[in-house]
Amino acid sequence: MTEFLLNICHLDAYYGKSHILQGIDLQVRSGELVVVVGRNGMGKTTLLRSVLGLSPVQRRGEIVFNGLETVKKLTHEIASMGVGYVPQGRLLFPSLTVDEHMQFVCRNKKKESRWTPEEVYNLFPELRQRARVNGGRLSGGEQQMLAIGRALVTNPLLLMMDEPSEGLAQIVIKRVEQVCRHLVSEGMAILLVEQNLEMAQGLADRAFIFYNGRIAYEAPGDTFRREREKVGSFLGI
Ligand SMILES: Nc1ncnc2c1ncn2[C@@H]1O[C@H](COP(=O)(O)OP(=O)(O)OP(=O)(O)O)[C@@H](O)[C@H]1O
Ligand SMILES: [Mg+2]
Structure with missing residues (x-):
């Protein structure tokens, strides 16, 4: 190694x-x-x-x-x-719900996995409330949270x-920054x-x-x- x-x-x-x-x-x-x-x-x-x-x-x-x-x-x-990817422009499916995005890519559904959809919803409570809403109907900030959550449920090392931050309001950018800091503090590489x-x-x-x-x-x-x-x-x- x-x-x-x-x-x-x-x-x-x-x-x-x-x-x-x-x-x-x-x-x-x-x-x-x-x-x-x-x-x-x-x-x-x-x-x-x-x-x-x-x-x-x-x-x-x-x-x-x-x-x-x-x-x-x-x-x-x-x-x-163990490589997770949050692409430029988010690239969500407009007609899949938040939850469907997560279930679609969720790797290792075992409870002991660090990142399950439930853990993503704990990180982004806003997304839990929007779990049944289609990707195309989310705000820019919610879309970015979903794009990050979708990458997290693959349980990446990197x-x-x-x-x-593209196209997001300052307050949402701060939130994304906070999440990055949290992930790094847990040992994830970004x-x-x-x-x-x-x-x-x-x-x-x-x-x-x-x-x-x-x-x-x-x-x-x-x-x-x-x-x-x-x-x-x-x-x-
Ligand atoms: N699919 C493609 N086919 C051919 N050339 C491409 C393709 N995608 C990007 N390029 C070219 O490759 C170069 C680098 O593009 P890239 O998308 O990596 O830039 P970037 O730094 O991400 O830019 P931005 O900040 O605008 O996203 C550019 O000259 C671009 O025109
Ligand atoms: Mg680019």
């Missing part, structure tokens, strides 16, 4: 002939919250898709998860090793979240892609800035919080 839960080495990723990610080295430890920021189109979503081997990304390099090489594995095999710099700086144990498919900046959370000007220059703010 390596000291890293996720160890990405020399990763290159392509869509057809377009070479998007170029030589990415990035690691996540258990119980660590690693943030990836970057402007639009810099390759953040492609990174998360690469970890899960989601089509149509093609990848080269090494991605070791929990001690096992995953580049030749299929998406469902990688997911079942939770990858792609811009969870790989968080964010464009909301305040949220990213508030949460990061370590941070990476992507620029044109490469890592332009890497720093511990404290440095990332301090180097506002340098960070801002990569993000064009």
Whole structure:
């Protein structure tokens, strides 16, 4: 077993002939919250898709998860090793209820599993009240909670979240931040892609800035919080 839960080495990723990610080295430890920021189109979503081997990304390099090489594995095999995914835009089913979303993906329904639908409802009591409501009728905040809950019931070791704050009110963003902190305090690892710099700086144990498919900046959370000007220059703010 390596000291890293996720160890990405020399990763290159392509869509057809377009070479998007170029030589990415990035690691996540258990119980660590690693943030990836970057402007639009810099390759953040492609990174998360690469970890899960989601089509149509093609990848080269090494991605070791929990001690096992995953580049030749299929998406469902990688997911079942303990990689949870909260995709950009949430990607819910408009005509499935909250509860149906949860039951659909719930892995390991045994009571002793950390994350059962019941435990998700304890984390997000708002969702319990909306259990029979269709995904398409939820507010943006409820949709994001459901997207997180749906990933949790797969009982992941690593939770990858792609811009969870997108389109949410500040109060809901704070709630998502709180949930991230709680999960990390329980030992879960989080790989968080964010464009909301305040949220990213508030949460990061370590941070990476992507620029044109490469890592332009890497720093511990404290440095990332301090180097506002340098960070801002990569993000064009
Ligand atoms: N399915 C696809 N086929 C071809 N090119 C793609 C595809 N998806 C993304 N790209 C290209 O790959 C590059 C990186 O895209 P990616 O979605 O990873 O960026 P991002 O950093 O997540 O951006 P955003 O902040 O807007 O979500 C962009 O140039 C984009 O146009
Ligand atoms: Mg994206």
